[in-house]
Amino acid sequence: MSGTFEAPEVVVEELDILLIGGGMACCGTAYEMMRWAEAVKAETGKDLKIKLVDKAALDRSGAVAQGLSAINTYIGPGLDPADYTRMVSNDLMGITRDDLVYDLGRVVDDSVHLFEEWGLPIWKTDDDGVRHDGADAEKEGIPALKDGGKPVRSGKWQIMINGESYKWIVAEAAKKALGLARIEERVFIVHLINDKNDPSRIAGAAGFSVRENKIYIYKAKAVMLAAGGCVNLFRPRSVGEGAGRAWYPVWNAGSTYAMAAEAGAEMTMMENRFVPARFKDGYGPVGAWFLLFKAKATNAYGEDYMIKNKDMLNDYPPYGGAIVPPACLRNHLMLKEMKDGRGPIYMDTVAALAKLAETLTPKEVKHLEAEAWEDFLDMCVGQCGIWVGENVDPREKNSELMPTEPYLLGSHSGCCGIWVSGPTDLGAPTTEEYADVPAHLPKGWNWGYRSMTTVKGLFTAGDGVGASGHKFSSGAHAEGRLAAKAMVKYALDTADFKLEFDESTEQIAAAIWKPVRTFLEHKNYTTAIDVNPNYITPKMLQMRLQKIMDEYVAGCSTYYNTNDKMLGVAEEKLELLKEDAQKMRAKDLHELLRAWENYHRILTAEVHMKHIQFREESRYPGFYYRTDKNFVDEENWHCFVNSIYDKNTKQWTCFKRKHVDLVDKSKLFKAPAPH
Numbered sequence: 001m002s003g004t005f006e007a008p009e010v011v012v013e014e015l016d017i018l019l020i021g022g023g024m025a026c027c028g029t030a031y032e033m034m035r036w037a038e039a040v041k042a043e044t045g046k047d048l049k050i051k052l053v054d055k056a057a058l059d060r061s062g063a064v065a066q067g068l069s070a071i072n073t074y075i076g077p078g079l080d081p082a083d084y085t086r087m088v089s090n091d092l093m094g095i096t097r098d099d100l101v102y103d104l105g106r107v108v109d110d111s112v113h114l115f116e117e118w119g120l121p122i123w124k125t126d127d128d129g130v131r132h133d134g135a136d137a138e139k140e141g142i143p144a145l146k147d148g149g150k151p152v153r154s155g156k157w158q159i160m161i162n163g164e165s166y167k168w169i170v171a172e173a174a175k176k177a178l179g180l181a182r183i184e185e186r187v188f189i190v191h192l193i194n195d196k197n198d199p200s201r202i203a204g205a206a207g208f209s210v211r212e213n214k215i216y217i218y219k220a221k222a223v224m225l226a227a228g229g230c231v232n233l234f235r236p237r238s239v240g241e242g243a244g245r246a247w248y249p250v251w252n253a254g255s256t257y258a259m260a261a262e263a264g265a266e267m268t269m270m271e272n273r274f275v276p277a278r279f280k281d282g283y284g285p286v287g288a289w290f291l292l293f294k295a296k297a298t299n300a301y302g303e304d305y306m307i308k309n310k311d312m313l314n315d316y317p318p319y320g321g322a323i324v325p326p327a328c329l330r331n332h333l334m335l336k337e338m339k340d341g342r343g344p345i346y347m348d349t350v351a352a353l354a355k356l357a358e359t360l361t362p363k364e365v366k367h368l369e370a371e372a373w374e375d376f377l378d379m380c381v382g383q384c385g386i387w388v389g390e391n392v393d394p395r396e397k398n399s400e401l402m403p404t405e406p407y408l409l410g411s412h413s414g415c416c417g418i419w420v421s422g423p424t425d426l427g428a429p430t431t432e433e434y435a436d437v438p439a440h441l442p443k444g445w446n447w448g449y450r451s452m453t454t455v456k457g458l459f460t461a462g463d464g465v466g467a468s469g470h471k472f473s474s475g476a477h478a479e480g481r482l483a484a485k486a487m488v489k490y491a492l493d494t495a496d497f498k499l500e501f502d503e504s505t506e507q508i509a510a511a512i513w514k515p516v517r518t519f520l521e522h523k524n525y526t527t528a529i530d531v532n533p534n535y536i537t538p539k540m541l542q543m544r545l546q547k548i549m550d551e552y553v554a555g556c557s558t559y560y561n562t563n564d565k566m567l568g569v570a571e572e573k574l575e576l577l578k579e580d581a582q583k584m585r586a587k588d589l590h591e592l593l594r595a596w597e598n599y600h601r602i603l604t605a606e607v608h609m610k611h612i613q614f615r616e617e618s619r620y621p622g623f624y625y626r627t628d629k630n631f632v633d634e635e636n637w638h639c640f641v642n643s644i645y646d647k648n649t650k651q652w653t654c655f656k657r658k659h660v661d662l663v664d665k666s667k668l669f670k671a672p673a674p675h
């Protein structure tokens with residue numbers, strides 16, 4: 001029987017393993033998992049039931065939808081995972097999990113090699129130092145990366161690709177590994193289900209089809225939750241007709257953080273956020289300009305604020321003294337110019353291209369100019385629209401840069417997310433304090449299965465894993481792969497375990513469809529469908545959330561400033577918003593999706609606010625400032641801030657966890673680091 005809008009069909013499926021999301025991380029998990037699952041089947045005859053569900057279509061879902069033009073994490077020969085660990089730590093102001101980052105550093109290149117094998121064109125440098133596009137390099141017989149081919153480094157960690165079809169290529173490999181029967185596209189998961197007899201264990205997940213009137217309820221022993229980061233929880237700089245634009249993908253709505261928290265998973269560093277400097281209005285990325293084109297950003301009067309304001313870095317030892325200052329401090333120096341009225345900020349594309357023309361051949365210059373456009377066409381096509389619409393030729397006219405609205409993510413240059421179990425073969429106890437801990441890592445960093453959250457059977461990767469940023473596309477894929485093996489092991493270890501849902505399927509289905517019921521019940525009360533005292537549209541509710549976050553939780557409109565009092569106001573307003581959210585309506589499946597995205601955003605916004613409130617310092621100047629605690633306090637706050645949500649009382653508990661360096665960080669600094 002197929003369902004109707006009034007009475008949706010409820011499909012219940014029993015699985016061993018469920019993968020939620022179809023982005024870089026989940027594609028990695030899918031690819032790797034099938035290798036282990038097939039080995040298990042060959043050896044034992046056990047055929048693990050595995051399914052992947054994505055709210056969109058795998059080929060273009062997630063952050064890499066439009067493609068990318070660089071892979072930002074490729075270690076390659078000459079660097080080592082410890083160097084990578086140091087860089088990540090420094091960029092995130094010293095508070096990351098060295099075990100997770102180092103572990104990823106050991107395997108990330110393997111994912112890049114696979115991408116190349118699957119057809120991703122990677123720029124190469126030949127023996128004469130000449131650069132070639134990926135396809136040309138292949139035609140000319142330049143070896144693949146894994147056979148010693150030299151990539152074109154845009155930066156120390158980044159390599160250039162022709163990546164318009166990056167996601168297609170990665171998705172194809174995942175689909176091939178899984179087989180189409182194991183994939184359900186356009187199913188939005190809204191809720192994780194705990195086990196009735198052990199609330200700290202996962203038992204499944206539930207969602208609905210965004211195309212058909214169907215609710216899906218999955219029972220599963222192991223669940224991968226990799227549904228990306230959180231976008232549009234702050235009022236975006238682009239309003240009105242541009243409101244659908246953002247830098248990070250608008251379709252990732254905090255599902256990872258909200259659902260994991262509701263299931264009881266310990267969260268970490270949720271105060272962290274990323275406020276990227278981007279080309280104004282189109283959100284075009286800047287990495288290629290800064291790193292490959294060696295462009296400088298200036299204030300309106302042509303002054304390089306990184307030089308002009310460099311003494312401001314001294315306020316933040318030891319990080320300000322790093323050879324490459326952290327991204328937030330680079331913003332800090334930029335914001336000074338904007339606040340003092342010396343904006344707009346410009347990317348000096350004119351000088352950069354003229355300088356490159358002095359040393360490169362005309363053919364290479366032409367290629368680079370084409371790349372300037374391709375960089376946007378690959379990953380942020382709207383920026384090309386801006387350049388065309390505003391008659392921008394980057395050789396002749398500089399473009400404005402602007403710090404964007406904040407995004408929550410754990411894979412790009414941010415580190416909020418979920419606390420996970422680390423690798424099993426890293427890190428000797430360094431201090432006496434840990435000498436009695438049987439595990440090799442600091443206490444509480446490992447509980448057996450790599451990438452498992454503190455909820456048994458619930459795993460995460462990519463934007464989901466907290467305290468370890470700078471994975472980017474390649475790292476998210478690799479991290480998904482790392483989890484796959486542990487998930488198969490967990491599913492086998494718990495094969496005889498009988499799961500029981502802590503809610504009935506009827507309760508779950510009713511909760512999912514509630515916004516539809518609200519609409520159907522009240523729709524005839526007024527003649528204007530959007531104006532009704534009995535419900536609020538998801539769009540209006542989203543605007544309210546964004547306004548609260550923007551004005552009180554350090555959004556753009558306050559230059560990223562907040563304080564204890566403003567946070568108090570936000571807390572109160574969010575409470576009221578949550579009450580009203582219960583009255584969200586859904587007049588069609590699209591609005592049902594929007595309503596549930598909002599629920600996820602609200603919970604994510606709340607935990608972000610609570611963490612900022614708890615951490616009594618400003619750890620990320622340039623990303624946010626607590627003006628009542630406007631300093632970095634290494635003595636008291638060089639620690640993780642973690643939290644747990646109780647879905648019954650709806651209360652958050654924030655607490656400190658000790659931070660330990662496993663990799664020596666002194667190499668990062670011009671002067672010796674104090675710790």
Ligand code: SFD
Pocket residue numbers: 020021022023024025026053054055056061062063064068069070071072073187188189190226227228229247248249251252253255256285286287379380411412461462463464471472473474476477
């Ligand atoms: O230029 C549900 N990223 C870059 N990485 C690089 O390596 N190089 C770059 O050049 C990068 N740049 C960049 C990047 C991203 C974006 C948007 C731009 C530019 C414009 C970052 C990476 O893309 C990012 O780190 C990874 O993709 C993260 O991977 P992952 O798997 O954690 O998230 P995802 O790929 O967005 O996938 C999420 C999936 O979840 C689905 N989903 N499914 C079911 N139910 C729900 N409730 C769901 N909610 C979400 C999504 O559909 C998706 O499949 S640059 O700026 O530096």
Ligand code: AMP
Pocket residue numbers: 072155157158276285286287288290291324330413
């Ligand atoms: P973005 O385009 O800003 O997302 O950056 C892409 C990559 O370049 C990421 O690895 C960033 O950390 C790095 N990056 C961007 N800008 C700079 C900069 N000014 N200095 C050093 N690294 C940068």
